[in-house]
Amino acid sequence: MTRKQLTEQIFSKKSYLCIGLDTDITKIPKHLQSHPDAIFEFNRQIIDATKDYCVSYKINTAFYEALGLKGWEAMEKTVNYIPATHFKIADAKRGDIGNTSAQYAKAFFETLNFDAITVAPYMGEDSIKPFLEHTDKWTILLGLTSNAGAKDFELQKSGDEYLYEKVLKTASGWGTTDNLMFVIGATQADEFTNIRKLTPGHFYLVPGVGTQGGSLKEISKKAMIDDCGILVNVSRAVIYASNGEDFADEASLIVQQYQEEMSLYL
């Protein structure tokens, strides 16, 4: 999916919402837990109920891998079920030496039909390039994450810059604003103005709104650019909005609230 196609979706739906399918078999409603294809069935109902109000789905690979083969199968079915209009992100946080990263790129861009994958920067350029070589796909590099552990390394200073700033500056040169995005946590609102200065044209994938407590209003104000430039992800606050039989309806209501708020900022 090109940037133009993505932003057309955003402006036609007045939404820059991404829904995170962190589907945990122990957290889905009881009436679905004994379903022979529980994870996919849950995802299918969530997608049907929310697709009109969001532009992207993010599959958190960990939750599928935890179930082994059955989980990998549910991931495959889910990515194939997501409408072609929606931007499909593998939240996989991969990254390894070049010949290995090339295999991960194959796994998520060819074997599975994702539009984008999240990757970790620690191992440097040759660990990221194999993803960027798929120029019709998107590589989403960890910049400044939403978790407490961001302070351990990402927010450590080297000279007068944080490690995450070095990562943004260095990695900007590896790809373009048409195939490289950054993960910036919504809980890091104080840094957003600075981050936008460092990377004025890149899209950000912003997790941390919802359960983690980031402010949609604040990050939208600080990070939005002419063609939007942000995808805000909500996972648990949407998919576990209810643990009863009404889970999909409740998810839809929450998603509509996000979409309405987003329409004000766009």
Add this chain to the structure above:
Amino acid sequence: MTRKQLTEQIFSKKSYLCIGLDTDITKIPKHLQSHPDAIFEFNRQIIDATKDYCVSYKINTAFYEALGLKGWEAMEKTVNYIPATHFKIADAKRGDIGNTSAQYAKAFFETLNFDAITVAPYMGEDSIKPFLEHTDKWTILLGLTSNAGAKDFELQKSGDEYLYEKVLKTASGWGTTDNLMFVIGATQADEFTNIRKLTPGHFYLVPGVGTQGGSLKEISKKAMIDDCGILVNVSRAVIYASNGEDFADEASLIVQQYQEEMSLYL
């Protein structure tokens, strides 16, 4: 597997060799490529031919994920086939926010029966802790990697220390010498003496010997401690020693050479 059990294997076999099963369907011998279970069949023959001379196998998850469901199934069969005496490493380079890392730990320590997993440090302590909470398993954190990209961030200085040094010092406090190892690339021999000073009691997983060109002699001299403290991984130089029907025999010969050399250093 405890440290004592691992080191008993090392001293009884006089080997600290780990074999990397980076099994690529396009690189295995032609006569196996049409086998209905080609990846597992290749791995099975490699394991049978090499198990007496090594103490560990490392499965590079990327190569299995690239094949989708079939690949995940081959990984499952392979890890179950590796003898219980051998230390089973998932080379997965995972790491995410806490509730997600907990799912990765479940995937590789419970659903699959690995003894260890490699993880990436960028996101900090809460991204690593869920792995370390499995106290009967091992977490192997990226320290200084073998690839060229190590210079981009790992070898960048913050004050008077490199990022990788900060990672080693900080992360040492998260686990113990009984459940935490570090990945240190063999191509970084200049740094090994310093690394051993920083982390005197930890085991290292050392890739980069073989195709990547690191010296077994040099890293053994600089990093070995009383109970060995290093696992040296070789992947491509072993498993692709021949691309004919004699691939397993040739792999066995190469592995015996490594074991003989290792017996001199132990």
